[in-house]
Amino acid sequence: xxxxxxxxxxxxxxxxxxxxxxxxxxxxxxxxxxxxxxxxxxxxxxxxxxxxxxxxxxxxxxxxxxxxxxxxxxxxxxxxxxxxxxxxxxxxxxxxxxxxxxxxxxxxxxxxxxxxxxxxxxxxxxxxxxxxxxxxxxxxxxxxxxxxxxxxxxxxxxxxxxxxxxxxxxxxxxxxxxxxxxxxxxxxxxxxxxxxxxxxxxxxxxxxxxxxxxxxxxxxxxxxxxxxxxxxxxxxxxxxxxxxxxxxxxxxxxxxxxxxxxxxxxxxxxxxxxxxxxxxxxxxxxxxxxxxxxxxxxxxxxxxxxxxxxxxxxxxxxxxxxxxxxxxxxxxxxxxxxxxxxxxxxxxxxxxxxxxxxxxxxxxxxxxxxxxxxxxxxxxxxxxxxxxxxxxxxxxxxxxxxxxxxxxxxxxxxxxxxxxxxxxxxxxxxxxxxxxxxxxxxx
Amino acid sequence: xxxxxxxxxxxxxxxxxxxxxxxxxxxxxxxxxxxxxxxxxxxxxxxxxxxxxxxxxxxxxxxxxxxxxxxxxxxxxxxxxxxxxxxxxxxxxxxxxxxxxxxxxxxxxxxxxxxxxxxxxxxxxxxxxxxxxxxxxxxxxxxxxxxxxxxxxxxxxxxxxxxxxxxxxxxxxxxxxxxxxxxxxxxxxxxxxxxxxxxxxxxxxxxxxxxxxxxxxxxxxxxxxxxxxxxxxxxxxxxxxxxxxxxxxxxxxxxxxxxxxxxxxxxxxxxxxxxxxxxxxxxxxxxxxxxxxxxxxxxxxxxxxxxxxxxxxxxxxxxxxxxxxxxxxxxxxxxxxxxxxxxxxxxxxxxxxxxxxxxxxxxxxxxxxxxxx
Numbered sequence: 111x112x113x114x115x116x117x118x119x120x121x122x123x124x125x126x127x128x129x130x131x132x133x134x135x136x137x138x139x140x141x142x143x144x145x146x147x148x149x150x151x152x153x154x155x156x157x158x159x160x161x162x163x164x165x166x167x168x169x170x171x172x173x174x175x176x177x178x179x180x181x182x183x184x185x186x187x188x189x190x191x192x193x194x195x196x197x198x199x200x201x202x203x204x205x206x207x208x209x210x211x212x213x214x215x216x217x218x219x220x221x222x223x224x225x226x227x228x229x230x231x232x233x234x235x236x237x238x239x240x241x242x243x244x245x246x247x248x249x250x251x252x253x254x255x256x257x258x259x260x261x262x263x264x265x266x267x268x269x270x271x272x273x274x275x276x277x278x279x280x281x282x283x284x285x286x287x288x289x290x291x292x293x294x295x296x297x298x299x300x301x302x303x304x305x306x307x308x309x310x311x312x313x314x315x316x317x318x319x320x321x322x323x324x325x326x327x328x329x330x331x332x333x334x335x336x337x338x339x340x341x342x343x344x345x346x347x348x349x350x351x352x353x354x355x356x357x358x359x360x361x362x363x364x365x366x367x368x369x370x371x372x373x374x375x376x377x378x379x380x381x382x383x384x385x386x387x388x389x390x391x392x393x394x395x396x397x398x399x400x401x402x403x404x405x406x407x408x409x410x411x412x413x414x415x416x417x418x419x420x421x422x423x424x425x426x427x428x429x430x431x432x433x434x435x436x437x438x439x440x441x442x443x444x445x446x447x448x449x450x451x452x453x454x455x456x457x458x459x460x461x462x463x464x465x466x467x468x469x470x471x472x473x474x475x476x477x478x479x480x481x482x483x484x485x486x487x488x489x490x491x492x493x494x495x496x497x498x499x500x501x502x503x504x505x506x507x508x509x510x511x512x513x514x515x516x517x518x519x520x521x522x523x524x525x526x527x528x529x530x531x532x533x534x535x536x537x538x539x540x541x542x543x544x545x546x547x548x549x550x551x552x553x
Numbered sequence: 554x555x556x557x558x559x560x561x562x563x564x565x566x567x568x569x570x571x572x573x574x575x576x577x578x579x580x581x582x583x584x585x586x587x588x589x590x591x592x593x594x595x596x597x598x599x600x601x602x603x604x605x606x607x608x609x610x611x612x613x614x615x616x617x618x619x620x621x622x623x624x625x626x627x628x629x630x631x632x633x634x635x636x637x638x639x640x641x642x643x644x645x646x647x648x649x650x651x652x653x654x655x656x657x658x659x660x661x662x663x664x665x666x667x668x669x670x671x672x673x674x675x676x677x678x679x680x681x682x683x684x685x686x687x688x689x690x691x692x693x694x695x696x697x698x699x700x701x702x703x704x705x706x707x708x709x710x711x712x713x714x715x716x717x718x719x720x721x722x723x724x725x726x727x728x729x730x731x732x733x734x735x736x737x738x739x740x741x742x743x744x745x746x747x748x749x750x751x752x753x754x755x756x757x758x759x760x761x762x763x764x765x766x767x768x769x770x771x772x773x774x775x776x777x778x779x780x781x782x783x784x785x786x787x788x789x790x791x792x793x794x795x796x797x798x799x800x801x802x803x804x805x806x807x808x809x810x811x812x813x814x815x816x817x818x819x820x821x822x823x824x825x826x827x828x829x830x831x832x833x834x835x836x837x838x839x840x841x842x843x844x845x846x847x848x849x850x851x852x853x854x855x856x857x858x859x860x861x862x863x864x865x866x867x868x869x870x871x872x873x874x875x876x877x878x879x880x881x882x883x884x885x886x887x888x889x890x891x892x893x894x895x896x897x898x899x900x901x902x903x904x905x906x907x908x909x910x911x912x913x914x915x916x917x918x919x920x921x922x923x924x925x926x
Contacts, residue, residue, distance in 0.1 A: 204835065206879055207922040208725045209805050209905060 117146045120154075120183070128178045133538075139378055140167060147194070152187045154179055157194040160252060162244045164191045166237075205283060218278065219288040224271035230396050232389025235265060238380040242269055246276040249284070249319055249351035253378035255342075259356045260382035261549040263422030266355040269382075270321050273353055277319055284318040291327040295334045302333070311337075315344050321353040325374070329364050329474045339370055346373070358546060362539075364474030385421065390414040394424055403432050406442040409449075416453060419549070427452070460551060462500050462514055468550045469496040472543070481516050494526035499547060501527050554588075554618020554643035556595060558610055560634050560652075566597060566608045567628045569758050569788070574624040575601035586627060587667050588641075588648075589619040594785065595641075598670055599624060604751045605670035606758070607789040609780070618643050621662040630657060671791050673768045673775040679713065679737055683762030683778065689720045689731040690752050692889040692917065697749045698724035705797030709752045712744040713737060713767075721802060722749075727882050727921040728802055729889060734916065743769055746795040758790055772796070806920065807905055810898040812842050812871040814849060815911050818890050824863045825887065828853040829880040831861045837924055838880040842899070844869040853880065867897075876902040877924040886919030902926075 124146075129137050140163065147157035156175075158164050167175070168191055179186045231239045238258050245256050256273075260266055274286050289297075301310035314320070320341070328335050345352055356363065359381075360374035385393065391414040398405055409431070417423045430452055431445050470477050473492045480492055497511050501523075508520040508527070515523070534541045567586075575583025580602070587598040590612075597608040620643050631639075636652035643649070648659045690709060699707045703725075710721040718733040747755075759765050759778060766777040776790040828838040833855040841850040849867050854860035876899060886908045887895065894911035908919040 204837065204877070204924050204926045206726050206835070206924050207903065209723070209728060209920065209922055 117149055120149065121146045123182055124175075124178055127181055128175070131174060131178070138375070139380070140171065145194075147192060148190075151185055153190060154183075154186055154188075155190045155192055157192050159194060160244075161193055162240065162252075164193055166240070167191055208283060216285055216287075218274060218286045220271050220274045220278070220286065222275060224268045225275050226272045228396060228400065229265065229268055229272050230389060230393045232385055232392060234385040234389050235269075235382040238269060238382050241378050241380050242273050243276075245351060245353070246273055246280060249277055249281070250349040254346065254349070255352035255354055255374060255377040257354045257356070257360065257374050257377065257379045258382060259359050259379075261357060261384065261420060261546060263420035264382045264384060265421055266382065267323055270323055270353055270355050274319065274321050277351075281318070285316060286319040286321070287314065287317050288321040289323065291322055291324045294322060294338075295327065295331055298334050298337050307337075311341070314341055317345070317350065319351045319353065320345055323355050324357070325354050326356040326358055326363050328366060328370070335367055335370055339367070339373075342370070342373055352377075357550075358542075362543070364472075384419060387414055390418070390421075390424055393421055394428060397425060397428055401428075401432060403428075403436070405431070405435075405440060405445070408442040409445050412446050412449060416449070419552070460504070462504060462506065462511075464551055465496055465499050465503070465547075466514075468547055469499070472547055472550070481514075483516070494530050495544065495547070497523050498527050498530040499544070499551070503548065503551065554590060554620060555616035555641070556590060556612045556614045557638060557640050558595060558612035560631060560637055560639050562610045563595075563639070564628075564631050564634075566610050567624075567631055570597045570599045570606055570608050571624040571628045572754060572757065573599040573601060573604055573606040573790075577601070582621075582662065582666050583668075584624055585621045585662050585667065586624040587619070587621050587664065590614045590617050593783075598667075600668060600670045602668065603748065604754060604790070604792045606754075606791070607670065607672070607786070609785060609787055611780075611782075616642070619664055620648050621664045621667055622648050622659050623662075626659060630659070671773055671775075673777065673789065673791075674770070676768045676770060677739065678777075679739065679767045679769075681718065681733070681735065681765050681767065683759040683765035685733055686718070686765055687756045687760040687762075689718070689733050691756050692731045693720050693722040693729045694749060694752045694756070696724055696727060696729050696885065697722040697752075699749055704795055705746060705799050708746045708748045708795045710744065710746050710799040712742065713739070714742045715739060721799070723800075723802065726879070727886065727919065728805070729886065729919045730802075730917070731889070732916040734914075744799070745769065745774065746797065746799055747774070747792060748795055751792040755790060755792075758788060805905065806918075807898075807900060807907060810871070810900055810907070812844070812869065812874045812899045814842060814870075814897045814899075815868040815894055816849070816865060816897055818887060818893060818895050820865055821895070822884065822887050824851050824865055825880055825884050827851075827863060828861050829884065831855045831859060832880045833857075835924065836880045836882075837877055838883065839875065839877045842869055842872075842874040842876075844871060844873065874899055874901065876906070877926055878906075878921060879924060882921050886921055889917055889919055891917075 125141060128141065144156050144158045144163070146154060148155035156167070158167065172189060176186065176189050179189065226243065229239065241253055241256065245253050258266055258269060271288060274288050277284055278286055297310065301307045328338065342352060354374060359379065360366065360371045363371070391410060394410040394413055398410065413424060413427045417427050427449060431449065434448060435445055466477060466480060469492055470480055473488065475489060475492060479489055480496065482489070493515060497515065500506050500511050500514070501508070508523045511523045512518045512520040534544060570586055574586065577583060583601055589596045589598070591609070593611060593614060594609045595612045597610070599606055630650065634652065634655070636654065639650055639652050641648065641650050643661070646661055648661050650657045650659065693709055697706065697708055706723055706725065712719040716734065716736050718735065719730055720733070721728065721730045723729070755776060759776060762778040764779065768775040768777070772794050774792050774794055777786045778788045779785065780787045825838065828851050829836060831853040832838055838851060838853045841852070843850070847867060847869055849865045849869070851863045851865060852861070890908065890910050892910040892912040896909045896911045897906065898909070899906040902923055903925060905920045905922050908921070909915055910917055
């Protein structure tokens with residue numbers, strides 16, 4: 111009894127220390143379901159839910175966990191991990207097969223070209239990849255829901271569709287549906303208009319895997335959120351797998367109801383960051399191969415070095431040279447020269463209007479509100495961020511920015527700019543938001 | 554409205570009619586039966602909007618009229634009457650049903666809101682034996698599965714050619730087809746899908762009818778039976794057809810088999826029922842075919858209660874095979890066999906198997922998919 115209490119206390123102690131060293135979603139993904147199973151003078155054994163978590167912790171968190179324990183238990187010399195024995199193993203390996211022709215030709219909406227075999231894995235996305243493959247092998251049983259978020263053009267849709275296609279391959283009886291959130295929204299509106307909402311619900315209640323892309327578009331769509339909540343619960347209760355993606359973590363989706371936020375966070379939350387150089391090169395090689403486009407490594411290296419923002423950019427550059435050089439002489443130097451020209455040209459006309467549009471979209475407010483004098487806290491913040499971005503990225507003078515915001519004093523704008531500048535050093539969340547916005551503005 | 558008729562006729566007719574009344578909370582008017590006098594006949598109408606029925610009873614009509622009363626109440630009432638002859642008359646808003654020693658009153662409903670039930674037009678009629686038709690339908694009807702997302706398999710598919718009627722149903726795990734051999738004087742082939750509930754009512758209504766007439770319209774079908782004594786329909790039953798294409802099932806009928814067993818139907822059925830007791834929640838039963846030993850081992854186990862093992866003698870040709878099925882599905886298929894022996898043909902443990910009667914006339918088959926372990 112005493113030992114049990116001790117284990118609990120030590121674990122709590124550990125958790126309170128480590129949460130300061132890692133991000134909240136790392137904390138909830140890896141440590142929420144872990145416990146101390148054994149503790150001796152020199153070692154601690156942590157029990158986790160499955161081999162996937164065990165491997166990940168061993169590979170990536172060993173050092174930091176040991177360090178954390180040493181802070182209050184200096185004699186600890188090693189940390190071990192074991193898989194918790196599941197008291198009620200669920201063996202569901204048999205299933206009734208279906209007649210071939212009567213296997214429902216389902217409209218999954220999946221594109222067969224998105225698979226795991228052409229999904230390049232690197233440091234930037236290996237966590238999401240690993241969790242995704244785990245989901246495919248045991249849909250509905252380990253990570254439900256699966257929520258991945260990342261900036262634009264980093265492979266979310268590819269990953270989601272690969273999950274769908276993989277499960278389709280592994281589980282022949284499963285019904286799978288993939289939706290883009292905007293599509294989902296319009297389907298609901300149509301069903302309501304035609305008074306066929308019951309049929310719509312009934313259709314979706316029978317599926318085994320629901321994949322919804324870009325759920326940040328649920329922002330502001332109350333009725334859809336309601337339907338989504340209802341559907342989510344029904345599927346979740348039946349242990350049906352739900353896979354979601356967004357351009358930001360659930361907490362940051364504006365006007366998303368609290369109950370949906372907490373449900374989205376209730377499974378696994380993973381992100382994809384912009385790829386590092388090696389991965390960019392690997393992606394380019396993969397895409398060139400898919401297109402049967404033979405091009406010197408030198409060229410691909412150049413692209414990988416200069417197009418860093420996201421995968422779509424890489425693809426864009428590759429397509430550009432593919433189109434220009436597929437029927438012409440392909441000397442590496444010529445291609446690089448033409449790419450340099452391409453880099454210099456601004457790909458998109460970005461002006462203050464773009465900035466305002468993205469800020470307005472992101473924070474779920476209207477342009478009118480942003481440009482008004484309303485002193486509501488969220489509007490003030492959005493205004494300050496908008497003016498910060500216009501100053502930073504477009505180099506406009508404070509006076510002209512003041513004009514944009516309807517005749518404010520330029521000193522007000524200056525004050526807002528300084529404030530954001532200082533805040534973003536301290537506040538990780540704000541920094542991330544500004545990064546997202548920059549991403550969206552320029553892509 | 555005033556008439557006299559035999560209680561037995563009315564009771565028999567009500568029994569069938571009341572089953573076609575609607576039970577919907579949104580349309581309570583459908584719980585009623587519409588009574589209307591015709592020449593020497595009382596017409597009883599009922600519908601639930603998907604199916605509808607007209608029934609006729611020979612009566613002595615003293616005064617014309619029409620009335621709408623609760624179907625259940627009328628049936629219960631007539632069921633309890635002991636006398637042979639009853640008189641029905643309408644007085645103001647009440648329906649009076651009386652005999653020598655009793656008199657009852659039923660409150661009536663306004664007739665104007667009762668829906669129109671489609672009536673057959675002068676279209677081509679096809680004549681079948683009601684008894685044979687209903688028997689064929691009953692072999693397949695329980696296999697269909699009501700489904701909102703796949704309405705085309707939620708009923709019985711019928712195809713009428715110049716010399717056959719095919720009755721087919723499936724729930725995507727098994728499929729049964731029963732064939733009636735009969736010549737029809739028709740120009741083209743007809744195929745349509747009847748909803749499962751409607752088929753059950755057809756069987757109920759016409760299982761003893763010798764001559765049954767079918768009329769087909771684009772979305773509606775009519776079944777008619779006639780009086781022996783007069784040239785007038787006794788029952789007209791109408792059904793809305795299911796919209797959709799029945800899957801092309803001929804493609805899944807396996808052509809070549811690796812193992813074939815000829816088994817006595819009754820013995821097989823008995824042993825399957827025994828095995829079902831230990832089938833567990835998925836009703837699993839394992840069959841082991843040994844051609845050399847001419848026997849089939851039937852095995853089932855349920856961790857919570859125990860297990861059962863039995864042997865069945867059979868003429869087996871081909872390869873040894875171990876395969877798992879849903880025992881209930883197997884039983885359904887075997888029950889469809891009328892002959893003494895059946896042929897059970899299989900390919901392997903992942904492919905469909907077929908059950909057919911072991912006799913000259915092959916008018917039935919049942920295809921079943923196994924359980925994958």
